[in-house]
Amino acid sequence: MSVSKTVLCIEDDRFIGEMYVRSLKKAGYDVDWVVDGNDGLITARNKPYDVILLDQMLPERRGSEILEALRGGAEDLIPNSKVIVLTNFEQDDASRTEMQKHADAYLIKAEITPKKLIEIIQQLDALPPAA
């Protein structure tokens, strides 16, 4: 079975979003890209993605709110997805801790390149699903 892995990219910056989408597609991933927080939450709930790339500073709904809605409740709504928080914004520690609790990785966008991002996705893939 060689179904390609699915990735949801929630990113409002066009340049950055296009960059990730382009590289991920080239690497064989099946990528959906949404630019605002509301769409992001709806899309993430409607389709089981393998990986969700989540920005923090988003229109309509912050990344942290989306994560809270997906994983903050009693039931994990996306048990089979890996969530990678991607941000350039320096969050205060409290909200960052809160996000890290529900995320599988937390990265500063300026510190990584698409190549590196793909490496990280592969690393996370190799890990067993979150308990």
Next chain:
Amino acid sequence: MAVDKMPRLIRDFWPVFQRGAMARIILTQIVIIGVVAAILILTNTLPITSMVLWAVIAALFVLGLVRGLMILGFSARPAKDLLTAVIHVAGEPTDKAFPNPNDKRYERNGFKVALQTIYELSGKTESIEPAPDTTQPSTNLATVATPAPTINSDSLKAALDSTNCGFVVLNHERKVTYANKAAPIHIDAENISTLSLNFNGKDTLEAWLNDCDEHAVHAEHIWTRIADRLPDEEGRRFFDVIATYDKGSTSETILTLVDRTSTYDISEQDLDFIAFAAHELRGPITVIRGYLDVLEEELDTVLQPDQHELFRRLTVSANRLSGYINNILNTSRYDRRHLKVHLAEDTLAGIYDTIKDDMELRAHAQNRLLSVNIPADLPTIAADRASISEVLGNLIDNAIKYSNEGGAINVTAAVKGDFVEVSVEDHGIGMPGNVVSNLFQKFYRSHRSRETVAGTGIGLYISKGIIESHGGNIAVRSEEGRGSTFIASLPIYSTVAAKLATGDNSNEGLIEHGNGWIKNHSMYRG
């Protein structure tokens, strides 16, 4: 004889000196009358039986003695007064009165200035009482014994409470014995006042007083930009603190706190601006770094070797820019006491691996020979991966900047006590001693480097902040013209693991301020 014993106190000197001088006067007088008598007798001017002879000798002895003692009294008077003044200044118990500089006699003969100088040098001017005969007010404001207007202690207290300058008095046990209203004082349930000031790093009041106890009699120290509360607390104020220490005095330490909140608060906002601007800069850098990476790979086959080199330069520049932005951000956090390190068990080699490609690229692009030798069997350290890679990046970047084309840069590591020490050695231009001592200050750039090498002057400042936040230390050895070696130490994980476990994995136990955490050891942090 008193000469057998060396005088222990200053006041013991004068009686000894006086006895010696009087003995000399008497002895010389005896010699004089002996010589005179001998001349008179031998020349047969007066026979030895003559009453006149004895009368002359007696008169000569008595008059000479009186004259000698008068001259002694007159000429030794200034010395005696100076000595009395010194005795008082030294704080020796004495029943002699202070020589009063306002005494008419001293005013007339100009000795007043000498006395004033002694009192001023001692800094004890306030304890000198005006003499009762000083009726006319002195015109000289600097005069030590100008009669102070009598101040009612209640009105003085009211005046001190109405100023926004804080005054705090500590006794020799360092307990607060007085504090005016403006002073940042915390009063606990048992009504004990304590000073609430958050000093920066190791330069605390406590440390300074410890130093004073050991080494100083009178001392003064100034701290700037000291806050009384943590960053997020209401009503936070900033002070410049001036301390004077006077050993043995009932008010041993007096603190004057100048409220500078309005000045320093603005710079707080500046720091917010810096942090905000830095975030904005990260967006474009993400795209530049990302596409450079993608493009170089995609164009691999069509690019000429020299074009590859251009790509490398672009990548190196973008990476450095990204590093500088992190420095700026962390500095702004560190200055606001917001810098938090998330300590986790890690290996130095593992941390270096995250920046290895970037460092090799930088060294290669600038034609330096970077050799890194971090033994694989080093013990694990307690480190914040992102912060320590920033420090290593800064040190290697500096080594590249301040060395010459083709120069070798050696990165090595070894265990030293409870720490792992990592050294970054270059064979570049080095620094003279006066530069080394200022090196870790914010915005410090040596005169020479300002002219020849670009930089912000915060790289080493924040590196020091980060290393110290880990409980480690950073130091430098340098020789002008021969190069520099920077050495950073980080605690071995096993030596601090217990502390980390009890403190929510925070580094609170390790450092004075900052309270980091780690929630997830396996969390991937870029």
